[in-house]
Amino acid sequence: MDTTQNLYSQSPFQIFIKNFLAGFARGLGSLSLYILTLLISYQYIIKPKLGDISEFFNLYKDSMNSFKQIQSITPQTDQPSIDINNLLDQLNLQGQPTQ
Secondary structure, eight states, X not given: OOOOOOTTTSOXXXXXXXXXXXXXXXXXXXXXXXXXXXXXXXXIIIHHHHHHHHHHHHHXXXXXXXXXXXXXXXXXXXXXXXXXXXXXXXXXXXXXOOO
C-alpha cells in the first residue's frame, strides 16, 4: 500500500488547510518586506528632510495663531470694514473709462 498522499487522496479540508497556510505565509512575508522597506525609506529619506518640513509647519502654525488673534480682536459684523467706494476715491480710480 502506498503511504504517500497526493492531491487526489487528501480530503478537501486538508487541501484547504495547506493552501491557507501557504497563502498566510506569503502574505506575512510580503507584509514584513513592506514594513522593512518603510523603515529603511524613513531612516534614509524622510528623517533627513524632517527638519525642513518641521520649519514649514512651525511657520504655518505661527501664522495661524496670529490670524486667530487678529480675528479675535476685530469685531464680526455683517458689513465689510472697508468701504469700496471710499477706497476707490482714495486711489483715484473711480470714474475712469475702461479700455
